[in-house]
Amino acid sequence: MSPDFLRPFRSLVAGIASIFVTSVAHAESSHGIAMYGDTALPPDFVSLPYANPDAPKGGKAVFGNTGGFNSLNPFLQKGTSPWQLPFWTHESLMGRSWDEPFTLYGLLAESVETDPDRSWVEFTLREEARFSDGSPVTIDDVIWSYETLGTQGHLRYRGLWGKIDSIEQTGPRSVRITFNEPDRELALLAGMRPILKKAQWEGKDFADAQLHDVPIGTGPYVIESYEAGRFVNLRRNPDYWGNDIPFRRGTMNLDELRIEFYGDGSVLFEAFKAGELSAVREFNADKWDTQYNFPAVQRGDVIKTEIPHGKPSGMTGFVMNTRKAPFDDWRVREALMLAFNFEFINDTVTGGAQPRITSYFSGSDLAMQPGPAQGQVKDLLLPFADVLLPGTLEGYELPKGDGSARNRANLRKAAGLLAEAGWTVQDGVLRDANGDAFQMTFLLQQGDSEMATVVEIYSRALERLGIQVTTEQVDNAQYVGRTSELDFDVTTFRRALSLSPGNEQRLYWGSETTDAPGTRNLMGVSSPAVDAMIDAMLASKTREDFTAATRALDRVLTAGRYVIPIWSFDIGRIAHVKDLKHPETLPIYGDGPQYMPEVWWYDAR
Structure with a gap:
């Protein structure tokens, strides 16, 4: 790996050191906007630092999704659409650099302006900005998009x-957008809404x-053809308006x-091995x-590429x-966590190669510190x-097993907590004071064989506690x-978190949307402490205040x-055909929807 790989991490340290410098300058137009402090790239930047401005155009890549789709409109609450579409077909006024904690540069907008308190933000559209049908992007389109998505669009x-x-x-x-509450992040969030054609x-x-009803976008790709539930084919628009703007170069x-759809992950993997797909992400x-040693890998026709990153762990697991x-009842939840024999499960499923998530922001400076809360x-x-x-x-650590299959000590603790919560074993079945059995159902997506294996192992421990377990795929x-x-008891859960957490935290665990249909607050948190910590994060003006609030959350x-x-x-981890290439310089956020295939190119030499 090139020494340039270290540059993003050096810039991260420098960026965070200045991230909370409060601007005292008067409002003036700029090519970009950072959450705090200055942008890392100057007005005359050529391209994003992790893109190759000289990358050749051409070639084709085929990706695989599991399941199906019944919508090609990713901006609605109803229906299921391919997750890739917003990144390929639509654009916002500003685009995010994934080499800085939270910085935006001009995309549909050529400039952005805001006041020192960020009580308002103003964007100026590029004169050349066009929809894929060749019509110009207008202020009417912008205003209509914000209002329509804000009232009829997806909850996010x-x-x-x-x-x-x-x-x-x-x-x-x-x-110009004027806000009704003090929140420095709103000026950036306003620049990230997709623009649709009114x-x-x-x-x-x-x-x-x-x-x-495929929504017309301004992005580089347009949907050429599709077959419901089977495939979606997209082509790069030969008349794409933004080829030469700095944010898009390379x-x-x-x-x-092309996106092909498969019934489950196993079938998708076999399709990749057979050469039907160009790349897969392996988690x-x-x-x-152990399984990426098939003939195409041995011949060198498929390359295994690893992409490090510097972002928080986020949270992945089973949400209750x-x-x-x-x-x-928190005692029941703690008992269920004690029964989850992570050490044994991890060794069985991943060979013990992947460390456990220890908190929502683990692996970063924003993570809670061990021991009692301080300062x-x-x-x-x-x-x-x-x-x-x-x-x-006082300090909290996740339960740790002894590595054995039976995990007896933790199961004893779990039984004790369940008893405190009013659950006792009667004739081998855990029941409450009314005699009702403890029943829990795991809701899984069809084809998620890895999580199905985890639940199968976990269920054995739960059954030893007298809990009746059902799995629905x-x-x-x-x-x-x-x-x-x-409509679930327990299901799989993933929330990726950034180096600059902000208003999205309200969507994930704020009390405002706890019971709203479609909420991202799946666990149902409704906590004044959580709400207050999010408020403190958003009101922070120094690095110390922000870090403390995030650690408290x-x-x-x-x-x-x-x-x-x-x-x-x-x-x-990305396995891909040898003809797909990527720059040696990597962003601090590593791989993600905006990295592959966005900055990759095709070279058959």
Whole structure:
């Protein structure tokens, strides 16, 4: 790996050191905007630092998804669409650099302007910005997009709309958004909303769009053809408007992108081995080491590439629905965590190669520190001492097993906690005071064989406690429907977290959307302490204040025992055909939807 690989991490340290410098300058137009401090790239930057501006254009890549789709509109609450579409077909006013904690540069907008308090933000559109049908992007399109997505779009778009006091045209190509509450992040969030074409939806019900109602975008790719549930084929728009803007140089280099759909991950992997797919991401370290030795790898036709990163672990595991008894009792949740024999399961499923997630921000400076809360963290938490769960202030660590299959000591502790919560074993079945059996169902997506294996091992321990366990595996559409309606006991969970957490934390665990259909707060957290820690994060003006608030939030969530954490994805693993290349310089965020295939190219030499 090139020495340039170290440059992003050096820039990260420098960026974080200045991240909380408060701007005192008067509002002025700029090519970019950082959450705090200055942008890393100057106005005359040539390309993003992890893109190759000289990358050749051409070639085709085929990717695989599991399940199916019944929508090609990724901006709606209803339906299931291919997750890649927003990244390939649509654009926002500003684009995010993944080599800085949180910085945006001009995309559809040529410049951004805001006041020192960021009570408003103004964007000026590029004169050359076009939709894929060749029509210009107008301020009318921008205003309509913000209002429509904010009132009829997916839940993830609606939070910002409620914080907008006004949105108005201020010039032929400029729009100003004024906010109704103090929050420095809103100026950046406003730059990241997808822009849709207003005229396409005149006389139509946007919220009730059908499969054939493919939204027109401004992105480099357009959907050329599709077959419901089987494939989507996209081609690079030969008249794409943004080929020469700095943010796009060296990106979106492939001429054709195709998504094939498979019933489960095993079938998808076999398709890759057979040469039907161009690349796959592998999240299991043991499988990476033991099953990627098929003939194409041995011949050198398939390359195994590892992509390090510097971001927090986020949270991956099994989330418990605390809206339902008995999961509303923290003692029950702790008992279920004690019964989860991570050391044995990890060794069985991943060969013990992947470390466990220890908190929501583990692996970063934002993670809660071991032992009792100290200093600012303690000061933030003390007002909520009466409602905080045990371990929040004193210090909390995940239960550890002894590595054996039976995990007897932890099961004894689990039985004791269940007894405290009113559950006792009667004739081999765990029952409450009314004689009702403890029953729990794991909701899994069809084809998720790895998690099915984990649940199978875990169920044996739960059954030894007298818990009756059921597993339901449903297709993608059913899974989305069930989780959107909060119809589950326990299900799989993944929340990726950034080096600059902000308003998205309200969506993940804020009380405002706890019971809303489609909420991302799957565990059902409704905690004044959580809300207050998020408020403190968003109000922070110094690095110390921000770090303390995030560490305090991490403590409340981790000690809340809402999710049974599994292993972390400490490195990205991509297996790909040898003709797909990527720059040697890597972004601090490593692999992700905006990395592969965005900055990759095809070279058959």
